[in-house]
Amino acid sequence: MTSEKPFVRVRRKLKEAKNHATSQDKKSLLVEDECNPVHELKEYILSSFGQTADLIMENVKIAENEGMLFYLDSAIDKSQLQQTLLNKHTYQPNSHFDLKTEEGIRNYCEQMFGGAGYKLVQTADEVIKEMLNGSFTIAFKSFPLFICIGMPNSNLRQVTEPTSQTVIRGPKDSFVEASSINLTLIRRRIRNANLRFEEFHIGNETKTQVYIGYMNKIANEKIVEEVRKRLTNINVSAIFESGNIEELIVDKTLTVFPLAFNTERPDTVAGQILEGKICIIVDGTPFALLVPAVFTDFFISSEDYYHHYSISSFLRLIRYISFMIVLIVPSAYVGILTYHAELVPTQLLIKIMAQREGVPFPAVVEVLIMEFTFEILREAGIRMPRAVGQTVSIVGALVIGQAAAEAGLISNLMVIIVAITATANFVAPVYSLSAATRILRLILIPIAGFLGLYGVLLGLVVMVAHLASLRSFGVPYLAPIAPLSIKDQRDVFIRFPYWGMRRRPSYLRTAEPIKQQKTGSNTPPDMQRRNDG
Structure with missing residues (x-):
């Protein structure tokens, strides 16, 4: 032959x-x-x-x-x-x-x-x-x-559990790299003829399939048209991941905060589509984008709607508190020890100074050394083979932290602060927000070293002003907090009962603002007396 x-x-x-x-x-x-x-x-x-x-x-x-x-x-x-x-x-x-x-x-x-x-x-x-x-x-x-x-090749990764957004209670399926399967996972949850998918081919060399999905007669047509226009105007050689699309379509603003919500959970995408948002599915990646995105979206998990509203509200408050811990605690430690020691109770201050007696570095250098060391360990744990990555990161953190404290390079309190900060950083349901807080934390620490708590407060004021100036497809990034919308507060810091959330977010200006008809919780029937005798 x-x-x-x-x-x-x-x-x-x-x-x-x-x-x-x-x-x-x-x-x-x-x-x-x-x-x-x-x-x-x-x-x-x-x-x-x-x-x-x-x-x-x-x-x-x-x-x-x-x-x-x-x-x-x-x-x-x-x-x-x-x-x-x-x-x-x-x-x-x-x-x-x-x-x-x-x-x-x-x-x-x-x-x-x-x-x-x-x-x-x-x-x-x-x-x-x-x-x-x-x-x-x-x-x-x-x-x-x-x-x-x-007859495309069907040798693709099968649907498995999410790897970056795990839940205890809720659906266990996640998106895969095939866009056809991802569309099926969404369609399975929204069996409605008004669900629309539009196809684009982006990338002069790759011709990557990109889909937008939205609910007709619900989503704001102006936002849908803006998404279409921004996708059509993309003129690059290659698109390999939804992160490439995110950088090309979000508002051109110098910011570390994510202006598009990314997720690998089909139930999250389906729920947000019904709220009036637009999803973007990119062939070749299991992560979908949701736009417009607001700041409070990154503190909400799909699991919040599967637990009792009291538990969900408590967990959501924990996420907000953890965000503030990540931002403030290391810089506040530097500012207090450097300029405002009088704010610390005397007994606690004596113990802190006793621990720092042999430390050769000022507080700001001590914190920066530990922060960069932990970032190195975290990145090494991610990149190393899965069989040894977790072991190396945990053992490395314990051994290095204990050895550094015994050698007198850092204080024991510093190890505790870095551990609490690192743990609180993982509370955020979306990784892109935790990455932004890591950068902000490293910016606030040297500011606190120069200006003390005044510098920390000034940095937070600048951050809030910056957040208020951001827009995501024309929607204010701090909505519904600024501008304040009272009727949208039922699903922001706490979650109201499911039957109490009747309206879609007003900042999306959806064509149909009412999500469900007015209803109430069931009340027990009147107790009937037992039969006489």
Whole structure:
């Protein structure tokens, strides 16, 4: 058996036929090739893909009509191809199929590929696009209309539990890298004809599939149109992850705060779509984007709606308190010890100073050393092999912290502060917010070293002013706190009972502001007296 690629063999045989033909035969052969749609498509595909190893081009004969089969071996499901196309009955002559007309080709497709989702295209560019998306193409010499049938490779990661947003109670499925599966996970939760998905192809080289999803008759059409416009205006060479899309579509503002909410949980996306937000699904990544995003979104977990509202409210307050601990505690420690020691009770101050008696560094340097050491350990734990990463990070933190304290480089209280701060940083349900607080914490620490608690307060005022200036697709980032909306406070710092949250967020200006009809909690029936006697 020869090792030549199929398209090389076809080209060689065609060349030999031309060399052995007579002059009259050559003229007719040239005329036939020039008028042959298969020959023109083959040459265009060869010029587009070159000598790539996964391009397959095979001669076929269907219903007494000659043609060719084109597909990329790496992009299609071969087992499905064999079941659908390579079945013997597909190639059996059928006299009632007239493949020389458009109507005849359509009749053939309806009978042979009726459930396979076929497409009839007329240009070579469309054929190339369909092949790259996992389709195979059948071209006939008799008529310039090409059959494209989508059979993308199904060797994908299966739906598993979320890795970055785990919950105790709630759905355990998460998005995967295939956008078709992600759309299915959302559609399974919202069985409503008003759920819309729109497709875009972004990236001059990658042509990455990007979808936006929203609820028609609920979502604000102006926001939907703004999302469409920003996606359409993207002009880059490649898109590989939703983070690339996030940087390109959010408001151009120098900020460390995330202006788009990212999640790998389908239930979170479905719930936010019903609230009136727009989701962005990018093929090749399990993380979807939700816009517009406001600051309070990053303190809300989907699990809050699966527990009793009292427990959910308590946990949500814990998240807000943890955010303030991460920001303030290390810098407040530096400011108090450096400039405001009189604020500390005398007994506590004596113990703190006794521990710091042999420490050779000032408080600000001590805190920065420990913060950077912990960041190194955390990053090493993430990048190292999973089998040893967690062990190295935990053991490394304990050993280094204890050794540094015994050596007199840092105080024991400093180890406690860094541990509390690091633990509180992981309370945030979304990683992008915890990454922002890490940067802000490192900014506030040297400010506290120069200006004390006044510097910390000044830094917080500047941060709040900066948050108030941010916008996410025209929506104020601090909404519904600033501007204040009383009616939207039922699901911000605390969560009201599920039957009490009737309205969608007013800052989204949805077409349908009422989410559910007015109802109340069930009351127990009147106790009936026992039967007499």
